[in-house]
Amino acid sequence: LALQTSLHQAIAQQQFVLHYQPQIETGSGRLVGVEVLVRWQHPERGLVPPNKFIPIAEESDLIIRLGEWILQEACRQLSLWHAGGLELRVAVNLSARQLRSKNLLRQVKDVVLKHNLQPGQLELEITESVAMEDADNTLRMLAQLRELGVELAIDDFGTGYSSLSHLKLMPLHRLKIDRSFVKDIETDPDDAAICAATISLAHNLGLSVVAEGVETEAQFAFLGNLGCECAQGFLFSKPLPAAELEAWIRARG
Numbered sequence: 636l637a638l639q640t641s642l643h644q645a646i647a648q649q650q651f652v653l654h655y656q657p658q659i660e661t662g663s664g665r666l667v668g669v670e671v672l673v674r675w676q677h678p679e680r681g682l683v684p685p686n687k688f689i690p691i692a693e694e695s696d697l698i699i700r701l702g703e704w705i706l707q708e709a710c711r712q713l714s715l716w717h718a719g720g721l722e723l724r725v726a727v728n729l730s731a732r733q734l735r736s737k738n739l740l741r742q743v744k745d746v747v748l749k750h751n752l753q754p755g756q757l758e759l760e761i762t763e764s765v766a767m768e769d770a771d772n773t774l775r776m777l778a779q780l781r782e783l784g785v786e787l788a789i790d791d792f793g794t795g796y797s798s799l800s801h802l803k804l805m806p807l808h809r810l811k812i813d814r815s816f817v818k819d820i821e822t823d824p825d826d827a828a829i830c831a832a833t834i835s836l837a838h839n840l841g842l843s844v845v846a847e848g849v850e851t852e853a854q855f856a857f858l859g860n861l862g863c864e865c866a867q868g869f870l871f872s873k874p875l876p877a878a879e880l881e882a883w884i885r886a887r888g
């Protein structure tokens with residue numbers, strides 16, 4: 636409850652900061668995108684991770700305001716990067732309540748216009764469980780988002796349960812393999828089979844794949860051999876503030 640009260644203030648006082656985690660193309664090793672992960676710079680508690688406050692914000696319309704700030708800030712940063720010649724895609728997580736919000740379409744439309752983005756440079760991630768929870772409404776919303784030109788990804792794929800008949804109707808670009816399947820991919824044949832099947836399913840549906848939680852070169856190579864297009868994880872970098880990401884890019888050469 637204490638957190639909920641200060642969360643109201645935090646939104647008013649903009650105590651949030653975005654971190655960005657690189658997404659690397661397996662074939663080329665190039666940086667092709669970043670996932671936005673929000674943190675709360677709490678005046679007393681320090682940097683609070685999202686799993687401590689997103690669920691609280693999600694209990695009310697606070698998530699709508701926070702989500703709008705995150706979209707605005709991510710797109711502002713994206714337009715700065717593009718102006719500086721850095722071409723990449725920015726992926727923003729959407730919560731269940733945001734996806735059900737009447738404001739979402741307008742928010743996305745406005746932010747893309749305001750920052751003069753190509754809408755395809757913005758990707759929105761929703762988790763598999765949120766997508767399948769209320770599949771008919773989700774489908775309608777995703778179709779409208781797609782009309783704006785933004786790209787759509789299903790996060791944590793394989794951890795909820797997907798209706799393949801719904802999945803096939805969704806206008807998606809990407810599936811993100813959950814890191815629980817990546818962790819033991821080299822030693823657990825079941826995990827390897829799940830990753831292979833997910834990649835093959837995605838490709839047959841015309842979707843691209845990002846693997847999460849890639850921590851070793853061996854996992855990266857394994858996923859590349861399975862045809863997974865992109866990887867994200869501590870092997871490359873943890874999520875970083877914008878300036879540190881820029882330094883990371885420069886150091887990589």
Ligand code: G
Nearest residue numbers: 671672673684685686689705728729730874
């Ligand atoms: O960065 P970290 O690994 O602690 O993030 C944990 C989880 O918090 C993510 O998997 C994601 O589900 C959630 N999360 C992080 N940033 C955001 C955000 O900007 N919006 C929403 N809705 N969830 C986020």
Ligand code: G
Nearest residue numbers: 672728790847848849850867868869870874
């Ligand atoms: O949206 P999602 O819940 O998938 O957010 C990704 C989360 O996973 C973030 O909290 C991020 O800090 C974390 N994470 C990112 N890369 C790695 C990794 O390589 N290993 C582990 N264990 N966690 C990671």
Ligand code: MN
Nearest residue numbers: 670728760790
């Ligand atoms: Mn995500």
Ligand code: NA
Nearest residue numbers: 790791813847
């Ligand atoms: Na995930």
